Amino acid sequence: MQFRSKYLVAGLGLAFFIAGCERDLTPDGPSLSDLYGTFKVKTALESSRAQVDFSAGQSVYFTAETSIATDFVLEIKGRTSGAVKRITGKSRTLDVSNALWQGETSQFPTFQTEVCDVQLTFPGYSDTLTTEVTVTGKRVVEATILDDFEGGISPSWTKFIQSGANMQFNIQTAPPLAEGSKYFRLGGTVGWDWLIGMYEMPKANMNGGAGFQLSNDAEKVFFNGVFRQMAGLDNAIILLQLREDDNGDGTYSEGSEDLWAVEIRPESAWELMSFKYSDLVTLVNGAVSAAIGNGLHEPEKLHRLSILFLANPSSGYAQCDADMLAFTENAPLAL
Template sequence: MSKTFYKLSFIFLIILFGCSKDELEGPLLNEIFGNFQLNSSLTISNNSPDFSASNELVKFHCDFNKSIEWKIAILGLESGSLKEISGFSNVIDSNEVIWNGNTSQVPFFKKELCAVELTFLNEVDTLRDTINILETKTYDGIVVADFENGIPPEAIVFHQFSMNMTFELSDDDPLEGNNYFKMGGRMGWNEWFLGSLDIPLDLTSVNSPANDFYINLGVLSGINGETASDQFINILVSESTYPFNDDLSNNASDVFQDTMEVYKYQIRPVDWDGWKMISLSYDQFEVKSSGGNNLREPKNITAIKIQCQSCPGANANCPGNMAIDVRTDVDFLILTQGSDLLSQ
């Protein structure tokens, strides 16, 4: 009996000390089964930020008793712009969780009061505060067209002469600033092409490769909540060294011919209601015409074309388009390096 007792005691001690560690593996039971509790309220470092100042940021802090999925939502009460910051942790660290005035989705923030909410997955706790934006963020990039002073110099506008053609400046619903460019109308015959805007460019100072060079364009669609069937935008980019508008007898620039180095991206369909920011890295563009080396070199870009197209109502596939105008309005065409616009 004594030998059995000693053997069992010895095995018990081995198990006891063999399983003892200074560090525990896996989550604590409280992390899994414990009730969620806030250890502090939400702290905002700056409730009246001037985002035009290069180093001015808003920092957030809050801590709780267990790791959990959390989300900070910042809503512009005038613009409707929304910025969301989310994570999984037991602390919102003000050294890491910051806001520089950017948005998660357009429209952009204005100088306005913003509502701030911190929520937690599957928990009723909601912390609220406000932020008053004194000055808005300035985005870095090459602004090709913001339409604040009209159409860009030397740009060429063409449109078909059919029903309700717009292709003009308007100030009733801009994405950024005070003006935008309307592109739409209704075709009365079996023709997909409605019109275009051609803009010359000089990007010789750009050093980024194609996968790190972004074309960002705001696109507005929808009329009374409806959109024309199969309406879309073609973006053409030329690297041709031919003169932009040498032939004054045609209706467009001269650098998008089939014999020239031209690349294309199609935004199809444009089927949303309201503004949407489209951001495309240049390496996503396909070869439209191979008149060059087909390397997609941003520094060699000489022009960009924004083209409005749609399935015409006269087409058997889209008879409903005889009763609705095409709308592919654009604003704030900006080229960025290193990241797309909304990631700045």
């Protein structure tokens, strides 16, 4: 009997040992109270600082708390510029993880040094929370800027403009603005060719001849620009072309080295567009085709960047505006 008891006790002991092991019993998934509970505002909207100097690397975040996790829209609007930053999400609390503002813009123009009204709304509920924050220093753009047009058009560009009608390749200051107080207009009518005008930035004109100095990882390099098209028109095409010096001989050889491209057809409102270098393709008459050179996306070998302004010759006047043309690394440009 002792023999049996020994095994039974050992078995039970093992069972209790296993059953007594500690488990993580934090409930799985989203809280049911968040999904199905009653909505109430528990803590008012506040900003982490009353004044923020983005040029000094500062940022500001907003806090608020509701009784359940719900969709929220946090909108920051510049009183002078009219710039809008919109942050959306779904949460019970707003904090630094989901309501951080580093001076960037969702709806152009960019923010100036100004007082901003901040409004928090919850779709489906009538509650609106407000506060304000003052911008004392504008955001510093971290990018290789090709041109922001604030000092006129950069002399580094080489250009070719057709002798068409009503040609408009000039700096504009009329609102609505995008970044800063100036932008570049491309416009005109050319009845015999798709090409209206072209601006090129050769490697030799960048950084005192040192070139674009881009990373060799095409997954990390982005071309960015803010574009819009004249309201009521839809015929303008901006064709971005990037030519690579695959063999490193200091020149670009047509037909044997890579030419990456993307077609941009802007809408009538300013929009920041970013293109990952590795996503660029080879286009022949607008259609994707096989690479011309070694087929490798090699940003460090970029020899020349071209911006072609195109429109169907039978479509009449075409017009686009552009601002803040820049390369960024690791992430798209944030304005």
